[in-house]
Amino acid sequence: MLIDLHAHTTASDGSCAPAEVIARAVATGVTVLAITDHDTLDGIPGARAAASTTSLTVIPGTELSVCAPQGQLHILAYLPEPRPAAFAATLEGLQEARQTRASQIVARLDELGYPIDMARVRALAGGSIGRPHIADVLVEAGFATDRNDAFTRLIGDDCPASVPHRLLNPRQALNLVAEAGGVACLAHPGTLRMNARQLESYVAHLKHLGLWGMEVYRAEHTVEQRLAYKKIARRLGLVMTGGSDFHGPDAGRHDLGDTGNPALPVEVADLLQARLTQGVASGL
Numbered sequence: 001m002l003i004d005l006h007a008h009t010t011a012s013d014g015s016c017a018p019a020e021v022i023a024r025a026v027a028t029g030v031t032v033l034a035i036t037d038h039d040t041l042d043g044i045p046g047a048r049a050a051a052s053t054t055s056l057t058v059i060p061g062t063e064l065s066v067c068a069p070q071g072q073l074h075i076l077a078y079l080p081e082p083r084p085a086a087f088a089a090t091l092e093g094l095q096e097a098r099q100t101r102a103s104q105i106v107a108r109l110d111e112l113g114y115p116i117d118m119a120r121v122r123a124l125a126g127g128s129i130g131r132p133h134i135a136d137v138l139v140e141a142g143f144a145t146d147r148n149d150a151f152t153r154l155i156g157d158d159c160p161a162s163v164p165h166r167l168l169n170p171r172q173a174l175n176l177v178a179e180a181g182g183v184a185c186l187a188h189p190g191t192l193r194m195n196a197r198q199l200e201s202y203v204a205h206l207k208h209l210g211l212w213g214m215e216v217y218r219a220e221h222t223v224e225q226r227l228a229y230k231k232i233a234r235r236l237g238l239v240m241t242g243g244s245d246f247h248g249p250d251a252g253r254h255d256l257g258d259t260g261n262p263a264l265p266v267e268v269a270d271l272l273q274a275r276l277t278q279g280v281a282s283g284l
Contacts, residue, residue, distance in 0.1 A: 001029065001031045001266050002028065002029050002030045002031065002257035002259075002263060002264075003030065003031060003032040003033070003257075003259075003264055003266055003268065003269040004025065004030050004032070004033050004034065004243050004244050004246070004256055004257050004258075004259065004264075005032075005033075005034040005036070005059070005061075005076070005078070005185075005241050005242060005243040005264070005268070005269075005272070006034060006036050006063070006076060006187065006215070006242070006243025006244060006245045006246070007021060007025075007033055007034065007035055007036060007243065007244060007245070007246040007256060008035075008036065008037050008038070008043075008063075008245070008246060008247045008248075009021050009035060009037055009043035009046075009047065010043070010126050010127065011037040011040050011042040011043030011046075011126075011127045011128060012037035012038040012039070012040055012043070012063075012127065012128040012130060013037075013038060013125075013128070013130040013132045013133065013247060014037070014043075014246070014247045014248050015247065015248030015249075015250060016248050016249070017046065018035065018043045018044075018045075018046030018047035018050060019046055019047070019049075019050035021033075021035070021043075021047060021246070021256070022047055022050035022051045022054070022056060022058070023050070024249075024255075024256050025056055025256045025257065026054050026056055028255060028256050028257045029257060030056065030256055030257040031055065031056060031057065031266075031269075032056070032057045032059065032266075032269040032273075033047075033051075033056060033057070033058055033059070033256070034058075034059040034060075034061045034076070034078060034243065035047045035058060035059070035060065035061060036061040036062055036063045036076050036077075036243075037062060037063065037127075037128060038062070038063050038065065038128055038130055039062060039063070039064060039065060039091055039094040039095060039098065039128060040062060040091055040095060040127060040128040041060065041062055041079075041082065041083050041087075041088060041091060042127050042128070043127075044058070044060045044061075044082045044083070045082060048060075048082065057269075057273075059078055059079075059269075059272065059273070059276075060078070060079045060080075060081065060082045060083075061076060061077055061078045061079060061182075062076075062077050062079075062091065063075070063076055063077075063187060064076075064077055064094075064168060064173050064176075064177075065094075065165055065167050065168075066167055066168050066169065066170055066173045067167045067168065067169045067170065068170075068192060069202070070192065070193055070194065071191050071192040071193035071194065072191040072192070073170070073186075073191075073192060074186075074187040074188065074191070075170075075173050075174070075177070075184050075185070075186065075187065075211075076184070076185045076186075076187045076215070076241075076243075077173075077176075077177040077180075077182050077183070077184055078182055078183040078184075078185070078272060078276060079177075079180055079181070079182040079276070080180075080181045080182065080276040080277070081181075084180040084181070084182075086176075086179065086180065087176060087177075087179075087180040087182075090168075090176055094166070094168075095128060097165075097166035098128060098129050098130070099129055100166075101163050101164075101165060101166065102118070102121060102129045102130075102131075102133075102134060103118055104163045105131070105134055105155055105161050105162070105163050106118045106121065106134065108160070108161040108163065109134075109138070109143075109154065109155075109161045112154070112160055112161060114138065114141070114143045114154065114161075115141075116134070116137045116138060116141050116143070117137070120137050120140070121133050121134055121137050124136055124137060131151070131155050131156075132147060134150070134155055135147040135150035135151060135155060138150040138154065138155075170205075170206055170209055171209050174206070174209040174210035174211060175209075175210070177210070178210050181276070182276070183212045183213070183272060183275050183276060184210055184211050184212055184213075185211070185212055185213035185214055185215065185239070185241045186203060186206060186211060186213070186214035186215060186238075187215050187245075188215055188218065188245065189203070189214055189215065189229055189232075190221075190225060196228050196232075199228075199232060200232045200235065200236070203232055203236060203238070204236055207236050207237075207238060211238065212238065212239060212275065213233075213238050213239035213240065213241040213272075214229065214232070214233055214238050214239075214240065214241065215229075215241050215242050215243065216229045216230055216233055216240040216241070216242055217240065217241070217242025217243075217259040217260050217262075217263065217264035218242055218243070218244075218245065218259060218260055219244065219254040219258045219259060219260040220253075220254070220260075221260060226260070239268065239271055239272075240268070241264065241268055241272070242259040242260070242264040242268075243259060243264070244256050244257060244258045244259060
């Protein structure tokens with residue numbers, strides 16, 4: 001039995017449609033899967049419909065991009081229902097901001113001599129637009145050899161065509177999750193680019209604002225990273241979660257259910273689902 005609490009579909013920057021993700025999860029032995037597309041809930045209905053004829057449990061969720069003092073801060077929001085009204089309304093505003101940002105990046109690329117078609121970016125995204133979609137169009141147009149090249153030279157942070165994100169701040173993000181009766185966990189702690197002391201201090205601040213857990217079980221974590229994150233989680237009383245961060249079989253990341261060795265304990269899914277049930281019962 002495997003559980004995976006971090007997976008993406010074509011609703012954001014994954015390459016597999018929701019139904020394909022479900023079929024792949026079942027084939028790899030995943031029994032509980034969280035769909036966590038970037039700043040959108042649009043992949044959840046299709047995933048739940050596809051899972052309805054299987055024994056797979058789908059947990060509704062999203063991955064929120066949040067302001068950070070350095071590096072990148074992503075909060076995984078797990079929800080007791082597929083589309084809480086106020087939560088969904090906020091995400092719609094974030095999607096509009098993503099569209100605007102993408103258009104600005106494409107305009108900058110044009111000024112730099114790398115013209116690409118915004119309509120093609122929208123078509124490739126099919127939903128929530130992210131920089132990976134712009135990178136893929138740059139590759140199609142012959143302006144980059146692959147996604148990594150596009151990010152490294154053109155659209156990555158501090159690159160010539162980079163445009164800042166419009167992001168929620170941590171208090172806004174964690175309040176949003178709490179008001180929806182959801183559970184908030186810190187995704188991939190390493191992207192905050194902090195040393196152990198800085199990270200523990202900052203995660204303690206996030207816990208004060210409502211953080212429930214943090215990703216410890218990830219296949220790309222080194223032994224040293226996993227031990228460091230476990231220590232932080234234990235000292236702060238956070239639940240140790242994890243996931244594959246699946247984006248598709250050709251995305252250069254790990255497959256569904258791959259949360260490292262040892263794998264994410266099955267009991268974590270029980271803790272999460274109990275907490276989500278508690279949120280519903282308390283009227284949140």
